[in-house]
Amino acid sequence: MKVLIIEDEPMLADSMLQYLKEEGYQCEWVDNLANAKDKSWNYEYDCLIIDINLPDGNGLDVIKQIKEMKSKLGIIIISASNALDVKITGLNLGADDYLTKPFDLTELNARIKAIIRRKKFDSQNSITFNEIEILPYEKLVKVNDVPLKLTRKEYDLILYFMSNIDRVIPKGSIAEHLWGDEMDMADSFDFIYSHLKNLRKKIKEQSEKDYIQTVYGVGYKFSDQ
Amino acid sequence: MKLLILSNRYYFAGLLAVSLLGGISSYFLIESIINRDFNQKLLAEKKQLIYELHKYDDLLDNLYLNIGDRISLQKQNHDPKIKTYIKDTILFNFYEQKEQSFRQITFSDQVKGDYYKITISKSLISSKDLIQVVTEIVALITFLFFITILLLNNVISKKIWKPFYHTITIITNLNIAKPQPLSFRRTKILEFNELNSTVEVMMIQMEKDYKNLKEYIENTSHEIQTPIAIIKNKIEILMQDKNLLEGQLTTLNQIHEYAGRISKLKENISLLSKIDNNQFIHTIEIPITDYLKKRIDDVKELIIIKNINTTLHFKKNPVIRINETLAYLLFSNLLSNAIKHNTNKGEMVIEITDYFLSIKNTGKPLDINPEDLFGRFKKSGNKPDSTGLGLSLVHSIASYYNFPISYTNKNTWHTIVLNFHSNIYPSKYI
Structure with a gap:
């Protein structure tokens, strides 16, 4: 899977590159609009991560070019602006998602995976981890081929974990993923705990293993190690 | 209250007082002028009469003359010693069969050994008419003057104050978030030009301040969010290190959380400033x-x-x-x-x-x-x-x-x- 990162800030690009490479993506990075247009024209990518503010122009121009090419690649905008009109403009141009800086790498990763899944529209598209299988189109989770009855949040939670396997995920990132800004953080940690308790219980009914590990002082990790 | 209404009100009050005063005083003035004129005539006639009475003998027989002025001679037994005086009086007019005002001089004289009390009465009828007509004319002129002033005031005010109202309209319609070039009308009036140029200078300064503030807010949002993103992401990568101790992880997580809080704070403060700055116009x-x-x-x-x-x-x-x-x-x-x-x-x-x-x-x-x-x-x-x-x-x-x-x-x-x-x-x- 090929990802092109268009970001003028090298340190930010560096973090994204490092994180995404470990996820098994083939990542490339350009730091200006001219190169971005050039690369996205000449090579095929599965997903573009575009920063709007570039030294030589607006990142949205890349989206315009891609839409002219009728390419089906996924596009995620990352921007420091939380303004509604900027978001709407970006999404109307044909971006698939919009992330506001600062974002969590786990969140970026989950979104990239979701977009790539959506773009590669085939029914066999499922996410598996050992005996756990997620069928995103049916929003179904199976453990040892037995479907689980999950609530919406439990489903979101396991999908988020399965998108970030072997990663330490801070509770704050989980809370933001599940509820955005709406939730008081202190409250949300209790809610995450209770959701997790239920999720663990439901998985345990079908499997011996508990993949959700608690990382003390931080959050959780989904891993079989 | 509108400027024009206020100035009209003052004009109205002022003109009303002046015209009332002028009307009344002109009435008395004309009357006194006429009285003086009559007095002089009567005194002259007195002299003429005395002269004629002394000169022509048969005049004394006509004790009562009623042609033009009325002259009456009343024979007295002794010297009445009347000091000449003039007054207004009312007498019956035989021609018009009604009472009319007269100005009358009364004096006494000795003619051929006899004493006489003599009165000469002059009809005031023509002068009364005159006073009335003059007063009417004065009133009419005052009234016309009055109307003219008010009309002129309205017309002139509207014309003179036009640039002022234009300026007000421009200022009222001004939207600092959508600055447009100020199109003040040039006028001959120095004060208005001064006002316009002052407003223009103020507006340019305001626009500049507004733009600066807006850029500052936008820039800080942009420029701060990126480093925060870097901090958060670097911590996330660091957290994945399996050799970290629990305490170190906890510290990292706290930094991660507080970095997120800076970003949220910044965002909310920017929002507050944007609201105060009228940056959310579209409704x-x-x-x-x-x-x-x-x-x-x-x-x-x-x-x-x-x-x-x-x-x-x-x-x-x-x-x-x-x-x-x-x-x-x-x-x-x-x-x-x-x-x-x-x-x-x-x-x-x-x-x-x-x-x-x-x-x-x-x-x-x-x-x-x-x-x-x-x-x-x-x-x-x-x-x-x-x-x-x-x-x-x-x-x-x-x-x-x-x-x-x-x-x-x-x-x-x-x-x-x-x-x-x-x-x-x-x-x-x-």
């Missing part, structure tokens, strides 16, 4: 009840998790004109405030009428002054993850749209009432 019509239902849907899960018993009294669905972003911030902050500070298994009562929205919730008693609740960074209790800006955002938005907002606390009940009736029918500046 749409929002039916409050429908809109609030959607926002409640957004937080439904939180309500369920916290076991909050929610009661909705949605009687009406008033429509307000508001910016979309601000509407979202206003209603979602009000709601999340009522949920965040609610107790587990608490209550929330939301009521909407044509005039107000009231959100009541249970919660811990407030340990800060209720008046300070809408202030920035006022937090009840020690909640490190709350920025303390949610309600100041609400307050900023409410005051931006002139919605009176109030907070009351009774025991465990907290009520926020937002009045929006004033905005339903936007009143134009008159």
Whole structure:
């Protein structure tokens, strides 16, 4: 899977590159609009991560070019602006998602995976981890081929974990993923705990293993190690 | 009050006083001039009469003359010693068969040994007419003068003040967020030109300040969010290191959390500044009840998790004109405030009428002054993850749209009432 990162800030690009490479993506990075247009024209990518503010122009121009090419690649905008009109403009141009800086790498990763899944529209598209299988189109989770009855949040939670396997995920990132800004953080940690308790219980009914590990002082990790 | 009405009022009062005074005094002036004139004539006639009486003998036989002036001679037994005097009197006019005013001179004289009391009476009829006519003419001229002044004042004022009103219109229609070149009309009036150029200088400065502030807010948002993103992401990568000790991980997580908090703080402060700066101009019509239902849907899960018993009294669905972003911030902050500070298994009562929205919730008693609740960074209790800006955002938005907002606390009940009736029918500046 090929990802092109268009970001003028090298340190930010560096973090994204490092994180995404470990996820098994083939990542490339350009730091200006001219190169971005050039690369996205000449090579095929599965997903573009575009920063709007570039030294030589607006990142949205890349989206315009891609839409002219009728390419089906996924596009995620990352921007420091939380303004509604900027978001709407970006999404109307044909971006698939919009992330506001600062974002969590786990969140970026989950979104990239979701977009790539959506773009590669085939029914066999499922996410598996050992005996756990997620069928995103049916929003179904199976453990040892037995479907689980999950609530919406439990489903979101396991999908988020399965998108970030072997990663330490801070509770704050989980809370933001599940509820955005709406939730008081202190409250949300209790809610995450209770959701997790239920999720663990439901998985345990079908499997011996508990993949959700608690990382003390931080959050959780989904891993079989 | 309009300038023209005020100046008209003063002109009217002033002219009325002057014309009344002028009319009355001109009447008396003319009368006194005529009287003096008559007196002189009468005195001259007296001399002439005395001379003639002494000269012509047979004149004495005509004791009563009634041609032109009336002259009467009354023979006296002894010297009446009358000092000559002149007065107004009323006599009967045989020709016109009515009483008329006369000016009369009375004196005594000795003619051929006999004493006579002599009166000469001059008809005032023509002079009375004269006074009347003159007074009428004066009144008419005054009246015309009066009307002319008022009309002229109106016409001149409108013409003279036109650039002034034009300037006012330009200033009124001015929108700092959408600056347009100021097109003041050139005028011959020095003061107005001065006013215009002063306003222009002020506007240019204001636009510059506004632009600077706007750029500052936007730049800091952009420039700060990127380093925060880098901090957060670097920590995330660092966290994946399996050799980290528990304490180190905890510290990293705290840095991660607080980096997120800086970003949120910055965002909310920028929002507050943008609201104060009138940067949310575009408005749409929002039916409050429908809109609030959607926002409640957004937080439904939180309500369920916290076991909050929610009661909705949605009687009406008033429509307000508001910016979309601000509407979202206003209603979602009000709601999340009522949920965040609610107790587990608490209550929330939301009521909407044509005039107000009231959100009541249970919660811990407030340990800060209720008046300070809408202030920035006022937090009840020690909640490190709350920025303390949610309600100041609400307050900023409410005051931006002139919605009176109030907070009351009774025991465990907290009520926020937002009045929006004033905005339903936007009143134009008159």
